[in-house]
Amino acid sequence: MEITIKINRQFMSVEVSAEVADYLEQAKRNNRKLYRERQRYWDGRECDEYIISTEGRLPYCATPEELVCQRETLDEILAVLALCTDTQRERFLLHALYDFSYAEIAEMCGCTKSAVGKSINAVKNIFWKLWK
Secondary structure: OEEEEEOEEEEEEEEEOHHHHHHHHHHHHHHHHHHHHHHHHHOOOOHHHHHHHHHHOOOOOOOOHHHHHHHHHHHHHHHHHOOOOHOOOOHHHHHHOOOOOHHHHHHOOOOOOOHHHHHHHHHHHHHHHHOO
């Protein structure tokens, strides 16, 4: 049986037995299957139990208890923020959530750095009083 193979970027025709031809055809099919598997799984387009078991990692899911604790903590934080003035709440959230410096917040709000510091410290004091 005659097959064509590529050696050093050149195609050559070679006479081989039927067993060798079958072996090479099976190898081609296996390579195509591996290529498809890589396309499906390793670039993130699909996921199945085999990958999860071989990788040994599962996505993190919070337990129901953790979700309840998170919700209770959020409710407590929102209750404290409800006790603050609008200015205090705005300055505190800009600092805590968005990590702006006192100088940047002062520039945004049109006030001094010390006024921003006093507002943020007032909110922190309310937190400490309610959580102690």
